[in-house]
Each structure stands twice: as structure tokens, then as C-alpha cells.
Amino acid sequence: MMIQKTRWLVLGILCVGVMRLDLRANEKSLKTWKAGLAKVVITPEQPIWMSGYARRNKPSEGKVHDLYAKALALEDPAGKRLVLVTTDLIGFSRSLAEQVAQGVRRRAGLARERLLLTSSHTHTGPVVRDSLITMYELNPQQVEVVSQYSAKLAEQLIGLVEQALEDVSTAKISYGTGQADFAVNRRAASPTGVKIGVNPEGPVDRSVPVLRIDDRHGNLRAVVMGYACHNTTLTGEFYQLSGDYSGFAQYALEQQYPGALALFVMGCGADANPNPRSTLELAERHGKALAKAVSHVLDRQLQTVQASLKTKLEFVKLPVVVPSREEFQTRLQDKDVYRQRHARRMLQLLDERGKIPATYSYPIQVCQLGRDLTLVALAGEVVVDYALRLRQELKVKTLWPIGYANDVFAYIPSVRILREGGYEALSSGIYYGMPGPFAEPVEELIISKVKDMASKVQGQ
Numbered sequence: 001m002m003i004q005k006t007r008w009l010v011l012g013i014l015c016v017g018v019m020r021l022d023l024r025a026n027e028k029s030l031k032t033w034k035a036g037l038a039k040v041v042i043t044p045e046q047p048i049w050m051s052g053y054a055r056r057n058k059p060s061e062g063k064v065h066d067l068y069a070k071a072l073a074l075e076d077p078a079g080k081r082l083v084l085v086t087t088d089l090i091g092f093s094r095s096l097a098e099q100v101a102q103g104v105r106r107r108a109g110l111a112r113e114r115l116l117l118t119s120s121h122t123h124t125g126p127v128v129r130d131s132l133i134t135m136y137e138l139n140p141q142q143v144e145v146v147s148q149y150s151a152k153l154a155e156q157l158i159g160l161v162e163q164a165l166e167d168v169s170t171a172k173i174s175y176g177t178g179q180a181d182f183a184v185n186r187r188a189a190s191p192t193g194v195k196i197g198v199n200p201e202g203p204v205d206r207s208v209p210v211l212r213i214d215d216r217h218g219n220l221r222a223v224v225m226g227y228a229c230h231n232t233t234l235t236g237e238f239y240q241l242s243g244d245y246s247g248f249a250q251y252a253l254e255q256q257y258p259g260a261l262a263l264f265v266m267g268c269g270a271d272a273n274p275n276p277r278s279t280l281e282l283a284e285r286h287g288k289a290l291a292k293a294v295s296h297v298l299d300r301q302l303q304t305v306q307a308s309l310k311t312k313l314e315f316v317k318l319p320v321v322v323p324s325r326e327e328f329q330t331r332l333q334d335k336d337v338y339r340q341r342h343a344r345r346m347l348q349l350l351d352e353r354g355k356i357p358a359t360y361s362y363p364i365q366v367c368q369l370g371r372d373l374t375l376v377a378l379a380g381e382v383v384v385d386y387a388l389r390l391r392q393e394l395k396v397k398t399l400w401p402i403g404y405a406n407d408v409f410a411y412i413p414s415v416r417i418l419r420e421g422g423y424e425a426l427s428s429g430i431y432y433g434m435p436g437p438f439a440e441p442v443e444e445l446i447i448s449k450v451k452d453m454a455s456k457v458q459g460q
């Protein structure tokens, strides 16, 4: 009798053990990512004014290669989703980003905080609606071309996100970092202040973050790469559309890994330029250098990213120093045509609204992938000091700093750069139509908001 009881007991324990193992295996198979991908050509079909350089005097003349928007949809086992959109564009104006986000919410049910819109900041792409408004004096026909292009673009981007979400299937995601050396700090000291040039001593972030997306069998489906450097190898004399170095890098990787999609995300490279620059050959060379850095990373053992996803999008009010009406009136006589144009616009705003707001509501998005990878996506043209400081101070295992996200409305200078002056601190705001420069608290406000959001996201 005793022996029989013991037998049953042993059998029972074994059964429970097997069931547990089974459950664990099931759990393991459930705890995987799903990923979906999509791409769409966004090359303008007719000549269009090109963005990024004020001195251009005619619309585009053909293309070097096509411009793309690409999307990576991620879904964790709990069904939480994030769609990263990358574009070969100068930047999303807030109005364009919100139009896309609303369409995505309506048609795909995706909340705003789960959509991350980024731009490569190519300077050989089209002008997009409501972006860098003081830079160009377009005639009505050119305005119409930009407006039609932007309307079609918004539709294309909404469709792109839907397509990526419909494409999701089981995926493995891993992460690594490489390095590419062509970025150089561009804030060069001169007797008349800081000028755009080459400053080999200045801070720069040459890291190349890489996200690898494989299918369930381990075949490469997509690679997302980052780099913190202006897409300005090609200067203002170029009238052919292209993605500049980051366009060439995407093409090189897609050629090297047939069937895989390559996506490019800009880092905090507002004060970095490619070096050397100004020929098409150099743009291609830098693109290939970036692609090579990425493929080195892909060849190595990468860090697996666990399948869990948390996202947050919040706003912080940044202080802007708004000049007086008298100051704008004086600027109407300025010898600089852009300052004149800007002053006219500001006076018109003052007449219409009575006053100009002295703050800007700045969007910050934090996305936590697994336990270890934190994407911090900052709006505007963010200088390198933010990435360097966040890497030091943010209590996360691996940080991927992203700039030019969701709303590209101004340069985002640090306190150091505000004090030094120069283009990123002062004059760039004129082209963007900002009322005035940021005040010094800007840096601390952004850094502390990011810290707060990162800790909330980690604690969720």
C-alpha cells in the first residue's frame, strides 16, 4: 500500500514538473516580438523647391536616387505597439506630423505616443509644409507645388504605417553599436564669433546604434541605423534630389542584404557636419562608410532585446526670449533680407494676436524596448551636448538618443552653445520663424523632463 502511494506521489510530482516545463515553453514562445515593415517612395514627381539652404534660386532638377519613407512596426506579447517612421526629408513640421498622427489614430487605432516620426534632415529633399518658413520666398505656383506634395505625403505616410502594422509577424530583435568617423563638429571659432566650419576639437558623437530585426528563422528582415551628423555633404549648389549620405547608406545596405530594409534615424547631430563635404562622390563615400560600420555590427554577436515595450510622449514648456515690437520694427530696415522678412511676419503676428507666446511646447518621446534599450526622441535640431549629457546622467543601460523627431521647428542649443552664440544659438531661429532665441533654462528643462519620463517608463 505504502509503495503504491509513493508511486502515485512520484508520478504526480513528475506530471506537475512536466506541466510546468510545458507552461514555460509556451510562455517562452509567447514572449516574442512581432515586427512589420513597409516602405514607400516619396520622391516629388515634379520640380519642387528644395529645403535646407537659403541661397538656392530655382526648383529641383531631377534626382540622384529616390527618397523613401519607411516604417518599422513593433508589437510586444501584450499587444503594445510602436511604429517608427523614417523619412528622407528635412524634417516634420508639427502640423504635418499631427495630420499624419491623427490619420494613423483614426485608421489604425494607434495612439500618438506609439508613433515616432523621424526625418534624416537631408538638404537635397523637398520643402515640406510649414517648415523653415522664412527661408524661402516662394511664388504662388511654388507654394501650390509644396502644398500638393505635402498633402500627398501625409496620405502616403498614413498608408505606410497601416501597411507596417498589417505586416507584423514573429521577429527577433537585437542591438549593437558601431562607429563611423566622418562626422565633425562644425562650430568653428573666428574673430567675429562662432561660424559654420570645421572644428576637429569640438564635441561630436560618432557612435552608430544598430537595431537588427530577424524573422523567426534568423533571417535579416531590417536594420535600423543611427548617426548624429547633418545630412549636408551636398551643399546649396546641388539641385538633384537625394537622401545625401544617409540615402546612400540605406541603398548600400539594401544591396548588401537583399530583401532586407534599411532605415536611418538621425541622432543629436545639429552641430556636426560630414567632413569633407560638397561633392556627390563624398556623399556616396560617407554613406558607404556608415553602411560598413553597420555591417560590422551585424557580423558581431548582438545583444538580444527582450520583447516588452513601453512608450511615453510628453511636453515641456521651453522659454523663448521674444524681442519687443520696437525691436522688430527696427529690423524692418535690416540689411539682412531674412531678418526683414522675419520681422514682417512677427509684426503681422503681433497685429493679429496682440502678443507672441514666450514659450514653446516641446514634445519628448521615450520608448523602452526590453529592459535594456531606451530610445529618447527629441524634437528639433538637437546639438550633441544633449546626447553626451544624457549618456552620462540617464540611469538606463543603453541609450539611443534621437533628434529631429516629431516636430522640427528650431535648433535646440545647450547652455554652452547659447553662451557661445553662432548659427545654432541665434540666427537659425530666423529661418524657422521662431520669435527669438531660447533662454538658458532650456537645457535643464529638457534633461530633467527626459530623466523623469525615463524613470516613469522604467517603473511601469
Ligand SMILES: [Zn+2]
Pocket: 121, 230, 270, 381
Ligand atoms: Zn540643420
